[in-house]
Amino acid sequence: MKIPQQKLYSHPMSSCARRVRLALNLKGLEYECINLTPLEDPELSKINPMGYVPALVDGTTVVSDSYAILLYLEEKYPQHALLPQDLMKKSINYQVASIVSSSIQPLQNTNIVNYIGEIVGPDEKIPWAQLHIRKGFVALEKLLVNYAAKYATGDEIYLADLYLAPQIYNAIYVYNLDMVMSTHKLLICEF
Numbered sequence: 001m002k003i004p005q006q007k008l009y010s011h012p013m014s015s016c017a018r019r020v021r022l023a024l025n026l027k028g029l030e031y032e033c034i035n036l037t038p039l040e041d042p043e044l045s046k047i048n049p050m051g052y053v054p055a056l057v058d059g060t061t062v063v064s065d066s067y068a069i070l071l072y073l074e075e076k077y078p079q080h081a082l083l084p085q086d087l088m089k090k091s092i093n094y095q096v097a098s099i100v101s102s103s104i105q106p107l108q109n110t111n112i113v114n115y116i117g118e119i120v121g122p123d124e125k126i127p128w129a130q131l132h133i134r135k136g137f138v139a140l141e142k143l144l145v146n147y148a149a150k151y152a153t154g155d156e157i158y159l160a161d162l163y164l165a166p167q168i169y170n171a172i173y174v175y176n177l178d179m180v181m182s183t184h185k186l187l188i189c190e191f
């Protein structure tokens with residue numbers, strides 16, 4: 001039996017790890033998926049000092065944080081490019097990745113939502129997450145209005161889609177937001 005060269009430290013419900021799982025699958029890379037509980041598992045904190053998933057071990061290289069992992073994979077494994085050639089479209093992909101990873105996901109991450117529950121009140125957890133997800137997607141819709149086709153920036157799956165699909169999944173299934181059904185929802189079901 002061939003042992004995969006890559007190990008992905010992941011969690012089934014992690015949107016950040018899903019981005020990486022999508023990329024690994026699109027690039028046709030075989031990997032071992034190791035599911036751990038973030039912030040609690042000592043094995044994970046040895047690999048990623050933040051104690052978060054995802055973290056990737058590729059031979060002797062260790063990379064944590066989904067953005068860094070995706071850029072690393074893109075450079076090392078150029079098959080199924082995650083970025084379009086067109087500079088404007090490329091910059092839209094960067095912006096989507098940045099909005100999701102800095103203005104949406106961290107604000108609805110479990111540890112933050114639980115913290116809001118503790119200091120403000122348990123009934124505020126879901127509205128807090130919904131507020132920030134909604135705000136982010138209102139901006140994303142404006143950003144993508146002239147680019148969206150089958151996927152976020154055209155008819156190919158690019159970086160933006162790897163950020164959008166898991167975030168849309170979380171919005172619908174974790175935070176009960178009424179999002180329009182999209183191909184992104186279908187995409188995420190596959191991985």
Ligand SMILES: N[C@@H](CCC(=O)N[C@@H](CS)C(=O)NCC(=O)O)C(=O)O
Nearest residue numbers: 014015016038052053065066110111
């Ligand atoms: N910027 C990091 C964020 C990592 C992150 O927030 N991971 C979440 C899962 S999506 C996590 O491990 N959360 C643990 C928790 O909140 O308990 C990335 O993109 O990888």
